Amino acid sequence: MQNKSKSGIGAFFSRLVRQQYFIPLTALVLLALFNLIADPAFFKISITTNSAGNAVLAGTPITILDYGSELAILAIGMTLVTAASKGQDISVGAAVAIAGSFILRMLCGGDSSSSTLHMPIICAFLLGCVVAMLFGAFNGVLVAFFKIQPMIATLILYTAGRSIAAWFNNNELPIIKDATFSYIGGFIPGVPIPTPFFIAVICVIVITLVLKFTNLRLYTEAVGINENSARLNGLNPAAIKILSFVILGLCVAVVGLIKVSRVSSINYSVIAKDIEMDAILAVALGGNSLSGGKFNMATSIMGAYIIQFLTQTLYKYKVPSEALPAYKAVVVILLVVMSAPTVREYFSNLMKKMKVKEAA
């Protein structure tokens, strides 16, 4: 654009629109305004005593913080996978079931109603990480070496995942009676803020440091933008793609731990259901291109919390949880249509025509 057009409200607005923060912030403001006008009680936070006898914060904003954190952790991995492989992993829900089931199996040691933990929680979690990362690597190998489109490749685990999860525990539903295990998905005594939020904060700090001090961002974006030139510059595109899937696997294991800790048990067909849609939506809402390349981690994480905001708003209006995907699908379609190159070109042409008219 020319220099002189930078002044004026119109130019300021068009610059604002081009910012990546624009889409998530607008969505946030719209949702907040809508809830504020419809029912200010939506934002009420109160102090209640939970079943364990701790004073904890309660209210919709806390729920958003709580459940949005799971999504934020997944969004970290999904953003990397999207950037590197130009596709999305639709098996995250099933992989969460696998990781959760495996952690439970390790904790109860095959006895579905054992009263003592079979091994320390941290050991079970680390083993769960290894398993989830292996499944991530499986997806990654299919994508990187066999050149299968990510969504088709992950369709395999999407179908088999919940079956594998049930198989780990012989289709039984182990129950963990240890109280400390429920702290992870609930509240630590004396702390009124849900633990998943702290876990998400840790994950965000880790990924920020990794992106700052390593070349992960540069390499991932290079592979996503042009695989061939990345290879000619001495990168190994296959390894980087697999790495992104493995990192997603790690995120999945963390979410799996939180999910099974919430109920101290597991329900194979319900756990993390439709979460893949939310994770993809978080990435798209963060203004990241779904066809790979440059990415912005901060907006993806914001996107995750906004999705949870949307979910809670829909719940408030008595939308049953099974019907939620229909509304979210509409949001996805709107987002991808808005960010489609053809549509953008059409609108920028329209703007130019209007400017020409103004000038004349």
Place this chain on the structure above:
Amino acid sequence: MSKNNSSAQSGGLRGKLNNMTDTNMLLTITIIAFFLMYIGAMIFLKGGFLRTQTFFNILNANAALIVLSCGLSLVMITGSIDISVGGVTALITMCCAVYLDNMGGNVAVSVLIALAIGLAFGAFQGALVAFLDIQPFIVTLAGMFFAKGMTTIVNSNPFNVSNESFTALKNTRITVPGMGFVNAKGIYVDAYVEIGVIVALLVVIVMFCMLRWTKLGRAFYAVGGNVQSALMLGINVKKTKFLAHLLCGLLSGIGGYVYFLHSGNGAVTNAAGAEMNAIASSIIGGTMLTGGVGNIIGTFFGVLSFSTIQNIVTSAGLDEAWWTGITKAVILCLFLVIQSIVMSRKKK
């Protein structure tokens, strides 16, 4: 096949294999695999597999899948994908069930409803994919979730349809002459197929002819093979892609109704994972995910192989719920890898 085998410079089986086109090679593998598997099952598992009705039951249960797979093969040949077919099928069964039972509608209109829903999804998704250049995956994933969500909005509880003219249609059995068997009591029982099978076979024949002998069918292959060359040939690429999605939508409408005819109920869980089964069947039948390669006859045998494997797994005693999911995934994985290897070998 024969015209490709005749080149003189390469002899032996390896040479022959090298000269076969992708479609023919994958098709041959599938058909041979299917017959080997079925004969193997007849020899080792005996039991049901020796009865002709078992084969027809596989057809009865998978008629809908055959129709859905034909639709998926079409979009895959065009180089696109549609993972909404399972969701659309569930939505169709629920809408038709509600219409027939709660509103007392008639059967002919319910067929039209099914086709309209399928066409609407096909047209909308096709428009987004073809004219706005949005990744087909995202669009149809959203379509799948939208359809599943809508199904629960229409009615959240599964129920069986008790409409009389519908149940009459559902229970219509068409006898297959000369294929009957003598049961344990020594009485001769005729083998039968349901109406859905006839519909599915008609769809297979029509689609096969369309792909092979019409301008549109050749355009599908051209667009899937190479968009640039298709443009240079003067093919309207966008329109072709749109039509592929539209046809797939229409076929998911037909497939949805065939499913409804077989199951006779409306439920959200209907056709769960059908998109994956249909994609797997198409891939097993030799349709390439990269586009431009595929054959409806292959898809037909793909469905048969895929469902026969499942039947074998259950008859072999592995009938716990999780085995079905795992076997399906393993088969899909295997065929995807085979395809990928075939493709990379061809490039060399």
